[in-house]
Amino acid sequence: MTRQMSGAQMVVQALKDQGVDTVFGYPGGAMLPIYDEIFRQSDIRHILVRHEQGATHAAEGYARSTGKPGVVLVTSGPGATNAVTGLTDALMDSIPLIVLSGQVPTFMIGTDAFQEADTVGITRPCTKHNWLIKDTDKLAETIHFAFHVATSGRPGPVLIDIPKDVQFATGRYTPPKKVPRSHYQPQVKGDIDAITALVAAIEKAKKPVFYTGGGVINSGHGASQLLRELVAGTDFPITSTLMGLGAYPASGKNWLGMLGMHGTYEANLAMHDCDLMINVGARFDDRITGRLEDFSPKSKKAHIDIDASSINKVVHVEIPILGDVAHVLEDVLKIWKSRGRKTNTEALRGWWQQIDKWRAVNCLGFHNSDSVIKPQHAIQRLEALTRGMDRYVTTEVGQHQMWAAQFMGFEDPNRWMTSGGLGTMGYGLPASIGVQVAHPQSLVINVAGDASFLMNMQELGTAAQYDLPVKQFIMNNERLGMVRQWQQLLHGERYSHSWSEALPDFVKLADAFGGKGILCEHPDDLDDAINAMLAHDGPVILDCRVEKHENCFPMIPSGKPHNEMLLGDATTEGAIDTGGAVLV
Amino acid sequence: MSALVLKKGASRRSAYDLKNPLSDTIETHTLAVLVDNEAGVLARVIGLFSGRGYNIESLTVAEVDHLGHLSRITIVTTGTPQVIEQIKAQLARIVPVHDVHDLTVEGASVERELAMLKVAGTGEKRVEAMRLAGIFRAAVVDTTLESFVFEITGTPEKIDAFVDLMRPLGLSEIARTGVAAMSRGT
Ligand SMILES: Cc1ncc(C[n+]2csc(CCOP(=O)(O)OP(=O)(O)O)c2C)c(N)n1
Numbered sequence: 056m057t058r059q060m061s062g063a064q065m066v067v068q069a070l071k072d073q074g075v076d077t078v079f080g081y082p083g084g085a086m087l088p089i090y091d092e093i094f095r096q097s098d099i100r101h102i103l104v105r106h107e108q109g110a111t112h113a114a115e116g117y118a119r120s121t122g123k124p125g126v127v128l129v130t131s132g133p134g135a136t137n138a139v140t141g142l143t144d145a146l147m148d149s150i151p152l153i154v155l156s157g158q159v160p161t162f163m164i165g166t167d168a169f170q171e172a173d174t175v176g177i178t179r180p181c182t183k184h185n186w187l188i189k190d191t192d193k194l195a196e197t198i199h200f201a202f203h204v205a206t207s208g209r210p211g212p213v214l215i216d217i218p219k220d221v222q223f224a225t226g227r228y229t230p231p232k233k234v235p236r237s238h239y240q241p242q243v244k245g246d247i248d249a250i251t252a253l254v255a256a257i258e259k260a261k262k263p264v265f266y267t268g269g270g271v272i273n274s275g276h277g278a279s280q281l282l283r284e285l286v287a288g289t290d291f292p293i294t295s296t297l298m299g300l301g302a303y304p305a306s307g308k309n310w311l312g313m314l315g316m317h318g319t320y321e322a323n324l325a326m327h328d329c330d331l332m333i334n335v336g337a338r339f340d341d342r343i344t345g346r347l348e349d350f351s352p353k354s355k356k357a358h359i360d361i362d363a364s365s366i367n368k369v370v371h372v373e374i375p376i377l378g379d380v381a382h383v384l385e386d387v388l389k390i391w392k393s394r395g396r397k398t399n400t401e402a403l404r405g406w407w408q409q410i411d412k413w414r415a416v417n418c419l420g421f422h423n424s425d426s427v428i429k430p431q432h433a434i435q436r437l438e439a440l441t442r443g444m445d446r447y448v449t450t451e452v453g454q455h456q457m458w459a460a461q462f463m464g465f466e467d468p469n470r471w472m473t474s475g476g477l478g479t480m481g482y483g484l485p486a487s488i489g490v491q492v493a494h495p496q497s498l499v500i501n502v503a504g505d506a507s508f509l510m511n512m513q514e515l516g517t518a519a520q521y522d523l524p525v526k527q528f529i530m531n532n533e534r535l536g537m538v539r540q541w542q543q544l545l546h547g548e549r550y551s552h553s554w555s556e557a558l559p560d561f562v563k564l565a566d567a568f569g570g571k572g573i574l575c576e577h578p579d580d581l582d583d584a585i586n587a588m589l590a591h592d593g594p595v596i597l598d599c600r601v602e603k604h605e606n607c608f609p610m611i612p613s614g615k616p617h618n619e620m621l622l623g624d625a626t627t628e629g630a631i632d633t634g635g636a637v638l639v
Numbered sequence: 640m641s642a643l644v645l646k647k648g649a650s651r652r653s654a655y656d657l658k659n660p661l662s663d664t665i666e667t668h669t670l671a672v673l674v675d676n677e678a679g680v681l682a683r684v685i686g687l688f689s690g691r692g693y694n695i696e697s698l699t700v701a702e703v704d705h706l707g708h709l710s711r712i713t714i715v716t717t718g719t720p721q722v723i724e725q726i727k728a729q730l731a732r733i734v735p736v737h738d739v740h741d742l743t744v745e746g747a748s749v750e751r752e753l754a755m756l757k758v759a760g761t762g763e764k765r766v767e768a769m770r771l772a773g774i775f776r777a778a779v780v781d782t783t784l785e786s787f788v789f790e791i792t793g794t795p796e797k798i799d800a801f802v803d804l805m806r807p808l809g810l811s812e813i814a815r816t817g818v819a820a821m822s823r824g825t
Binding site for chain 2: 175176179180183184185187204208209238239362363364366367368371
């Protein structure tokens with residue numbers, strides 16, 4: 056049975072058939088027919104953001120915290136261009152998004168019509184795939200296919216551009232089951248020979264390390280469970296990228312902490328000195344590898360990834376395994392068990408002794424103060440007062456983000472939302488809104504910097520409108536802190552435009568948006584302030600005034616190998632040479 | 640070595656791949672890419688090359704299966720072995736791409752290009768142009784008293800050689816199609 060309906064009705068029907076319960080969006084002329092249909096139904100909740108960038112990050116937060124794709128509606132022209140940053144962010148971090156954009160009617164495309172933009176052209180490099188629909192009969196089928204593309208293989212954002220006349224016209228609705236099977240079916244099972252080679256390497260390894268990433272989270276809860284089982288069974292140490300935090304619990308005994316530019320001493324040295332590196336769903340990003348020529352020079356490397364183009368892109372690996380993390384880990388475990396659960400326990404004991412020596416360096420140590428709030432201390436208190444709660448954490452981008460990654464412990468996947476690949480300031484507040492929409496009863500905290508917060512602060516209006524009790528924990532150093540740190544270390548302390556001058560009064564700002572504002576200026580008041588933030592049932596800004604010139608350590612300066620890491624007390628002068636200065 | 644067919648999503652990288660992946664030798668490869676003939680597909684492929692800084696030496700595209708809506712793009716590209724592998728993997732993950740063949744690695748293949756050359760001249764030069772065209776089996780597709788338009792097909796090298804010979808004989812315009820290529824045998 057084929058059903059005839061308008062394109063706008065089809066959009067809503069297709070979203071329902073895909074199980075969508077929430078969309079984030081902002082209307083405009085080219086989207087009015089679809090918004091009319093949104094008005095006439097109540098199955099799908101529409102969250103009106105204050106800026107389309109906010110919609111995309113909210114949808115990312117929703118997606119990352121639920122494992123379901125996030126859906127966004129934007130109008131043509133400026134609505135679509137405002138979505139570009141969020142699309143790029145989602146592409147870099149492999150977050151499934153479906154963005155539906157309005158477009159001028161087909162007969163006006165190419166005439167520089169009012170609010171016309173070449174949306175598919177502009178978004179082609181920042182989506183996994185995109186479509187311009189010219190025929191209403193194709194609309195439903197394309198939406199269903201778009202969900203398939205966004206969520207299968209390496210997830211990512213997709214965009215469907217829908218001209219207004221296509222929304223008005225009547226056509227045939229294709230239900231999801233009737234969509235012809237596409238050739239696009241990424242491989243999920245790994246090659247058994249390669250998996251066996253990995254198991255053989257696991258059995259022999261003297262100094263192994265698991266290096267895990269966002270791919271474990273994207274592969275679903277089962278992947279994290281399998282990873283935990285494998286780590287427990289082999290007793291290998293494990294570290295993770297920023298994107299992978301929570302896949303293995305921070306309280307687990309094999310946990311080394313995060314690795315990379317601001318990762319722990321033990322994680323980075325284990326990576327440098329290991330003889331077997333098992334990369335599970337990470338991508339050898341430059342924040343991780345440091346100087347490539349010196350990256351883990353003595354190790355054999357295995358890489359499990361669902362994206363063939365991530366394998367051997369920058370680092371050559373001996374054991375490439377193309378497939379979905381959960382599927383591959385299941386086979387790894389099966390084969391490892393069937394061969395007698397062997398590891399080189401003798402050598403492992405020595406490896407752990409070495410790791411314990413690195414741990415004893417206490418690389419996250421810092422000089423606390425009685426008179427000013429140290430940012431690390433602030434995060435430690437936030438962690439201590441919220442640990443064990445049903446908690447989700449988002450962040451903005453900068454020093455505060457790295458401190459949150461270092462000092463907060465994540466026990467489960469999907470609990471930590473941050474902009475990793477793109478490093479988008481302004482991500483955290485809207486992301487926290489998306490998370491809170493998906494988890495209305497949970498505690499959602501955005502660890503923010505003062506500068507990042509201002510980039511999408513208008514979304515406080517969204518939080519207020521929908522009674523979303525998101526907690527904005529602003530570590531206010533009145534600086535673009537991370538930029539200031541680099542200028543101090545790399546540019547002769549010439550602090551070019553890294554002040555947050557003319558900052559608003561964040562307490563009044565919260566008030567103006569109908570939230571609660573709390574100011575905290577002294578370490579003695581910190582716990583009370585955090586508890587007051589947690590106690591308030593509504594959006595809160597905690598303006599936490601922290602030390603203005605604190606640097607984030609450990610740090611592997613750009614262009615340096617892992618074993619030339621700067622620790623907190625290190626003299627940092629001249630630590631970064633001019634070669635490193637050209638890198639970001 | 641067996642044919643290197645990069646099926647969508649399938650790894651043809653073996654753990655026992657013996658080729659030195661970190662060589663800096665620049666190689667030239669001819670890739671045949673089968674794609675859905677849909678709007679924007681060429682822009683995706685070209686955007687991939689420009690966005691990631693890869694080279695395109697030659698690119699041709701045309702529909703090869705009208706009912707199946709399939710087009711074939713033939714790309715001649717250069718890069719280190721590692722870059723060539725990366726280009727193939729990046730191409731393969733474009734959604735409308737069905738498969739990527741590396742004709743250079745798959746074994747023997749044939750390459751052809753078509754070119755048209757306008758050569759203007761009279762007297763000795765005109766006669767010489769006509770004589771050389773005969774040697775190269777170039778056909779005359781248009782003629783006036785002062786000019787010829789030659790059509791020539793062959794490998795890019797053969798066309799280069801013909802172009803070089805025509806230059807002193809009054810060559811005034813060239814149009815080349817770029818390479819179409821196919822593996823030998825079945
Ligand atoms: C949209 C955007 N613009 C610029 C940058 C570059 N940048 C990275 S961190 C940073 C400073 C962030 O300052 P703040 O949010 O106050 O955090 P802090 O580092 O002080 O904790 C800047 C400007 C960025 N990452 N994103």
